Amino acid sequence: MSHALGIDLDGWQRLVDGLREAVLVVDPVGTIRVRNSAAATKFPRLGPGEHFSGIETARHHEIGEGWSAWYISDTSLEQAHLRLASSTERAATLKTIVQLAADLLGDHCVAVVPCSRDRLEWWRAGSADVTVTRTPRRASAISGVLVGASSHTRIAELGEGGWGLPDGWKPGVSIAVPLGVGGALVVVRRGDFTAADVERVRLFGRHAAVALESASRLSEQGRMIDVLRSSLLPSPLPELRGVAMGSVYLPAHHRAQVGGDFYDVHPRTDGTATFALGDVCGHGLEAAVHSGRVRQSLQALSLVETNPVRLLHLLNTSLRATGSKLFTTLVVGELVPLGAGGLRLTLASGGHPVPLVLRADGRVEDVPTSGAIVGILNDVRFHPESVTLAPGETLVLYSDGFTEARAHNDRRELFGDDRLRKLLHECAGMAADAMARRFREAVLEWLGPGDHDDLALLTVQAR
Structure with missing residues (x-):
């Protein structure tokens, strides 16, 4: 040879x-x-x-x-490892572990893993589904495996714990192997294990531990992302006496679900409210984080200042103090319901597209606000504009993602100001939320499947 x-x-x-x-x-x-x-x-x-x-x-x-x-x-173990590797959520991975272990390794299998408040979770595969119970941290039979002192343990007596054995079922020998930090997989049989059986359990346990650690990490990251994202998403529109509102919020990055455009409405106890719609330069997470900073600052400042011009000056000073290099365009307004019906609005703009008003007779008017972008320059000026809405009339604030939306069949052609005004004219007689839906449908139809900028729109209508 x-x-x-x-x-x-x-x-x-x-x-x-x-x-x-x-x-x-x-x-x-x-x-x-x-x-x-x-x-x-x-x-x-x-x-x-x-x-x-x-x-x-x-x-x-x-x-x-x-x-x-x-x-x-061992093709059955290989297929099991592939199933485990594809799981990305902790609970689903634990279910898969005990189901596969019961099918491949023993008569009854339990995954024991640490949970909150120094307790243990016991995951068991039953005849219909996987069940889980929680107990204080007591599992003397597998303590060596739980603390990482043993690579596997033969157990003659299971002792106390949430084993969940079927009624009248008498176990023989059990094998416990580590299942990540502080956890164990326990395989219970009526009989005994051969050396090959033990090696098979240990191999499955190693793959299960890796899969569980990965899924737990991804689940924790997912929870953190959800918490952070929820703080960056627009809040639900409040109920205000004499006011109807609608909104559109479509970030450019669908997977992130957040972007640099934003809107907010902050009601006060006297029936008035501060509202805003803005656009942070840039896209993605950095722009979304900065828009969150702008929104939080506005919310805090609106508690002590209601005048839109002074609000923008305070916001500009606050953002410059953070040292951010991103600028923001936005419109800030104060809303005051009128006793005889209708609304009085006072607006100020920081470099943002001019708001539009849809009158009861279908006319579309500009609200000629002007002012510098916010958050970059020290010496900035903003000018107030007032507008009164009769019942049924609507103010529309929007980001430039609407006017700069590119046609799906000709990427050089923009949606533009004229189409926006024409669309608003066609919305005469609509409720505020229906109007917002119509704008959303129209711009998405115009865009087709193509990419787009962040899109935000707010309609404020006198009931």
């Missing part, structure tokens, strides 16, 4: 012993000459000198002059 293959039997032995997969090296007449440790564990009767006629599910490779190497995998 040494001359034919360029390596002696001892060399082959050292080579294949490092593989987890079971390997047999067979001579030209079908006699096993080399068996690695994984094959010895799985197939104790297939030793050197025994005749080997092949295994249908095994891979084999011709290695010269009639010699062959056979690689024998």
Whole structure:
């Protein structure tokens, strides 16, 4: 063999012993000459000198002059590992672990994992579904595995814990293997485990622990992202006496679900309110975080200042103090319901597209606000504008994502100001929320499946 293959039997032995997969090296007449440790564990009767006629599910490779190497995998474990690797949520991964363990390893399987308040969770696969219970941290039978002092433990008596054994069911020997930090997978049988069985449980446990750690990390990251995202999303529009409102919020990055455009309405106890719509330069997470900073600042400042011009001056000073290099355009307004019906609005703008008013007769008017962008310059000026809405009339604030939306069939053509005004004219007689939906439908139809900028719109209507 040494001359034919360029390596002696001892060399082959050292080579294949490092593989987890079971390997047999067979001579030209079908006699096993080399068996690695994984094959010895799985197939104790297939030793050197025994005749080997092949295994249908095994891979084999011709290695010269009639010699062959056979690689024998546990396909059921391989498929289980693939299922575990595809799971990204902690609870779903624990369910998969105990279900697969019950199918592949033993009569009854329990995943024991740490949870809050120094307690343990016991995940068990029942006849219909996986159940979970929580108990104080007491599991003396598997304490060595839980604290990481043992790679596996044979258990003759399970002792106390949330084992959930079926009524009248008497276990034989159990095997516990680590399942990540502070956890264990316990496989219970009516009988005993062979050495090959123990190795199989340990191998499954290693893969299960990796899958659980990865899924737990992803779940925690997902929870953190949800908390952060919720603070960046627009708040639900409040109910205000004599006012109807609608809104559109479509970030450019759909997966992130947040962007640099924003709107807010902050009601006060006297029935008035401060409202704003703005656009932070840039896209994605950085712009979304800055828009959150702008919104929080506005909300705090509006508690002590109601005048839109002074609000913008205070906001500009506050944002410059943070040292951010991002600028913001926005319109800030104060809303005051009138006793005889209608609304009086006072507006101030910081470099934002002019608001539009839809009159009761269908006319569309500009509200000629003007002012510098916010958050960059020290010496800025803002000018107030007032407008009165009769019942049924509507103020529309929007970001430039609407007017700069590019047509799906000609990316050079923009939606533009004229189309926006025409669309608003066609909305005469609509309620505020229906008007917002119409704008959303129209711009998405115009965009088609193409990319777009952040989009935000707010309609404020006198009832």
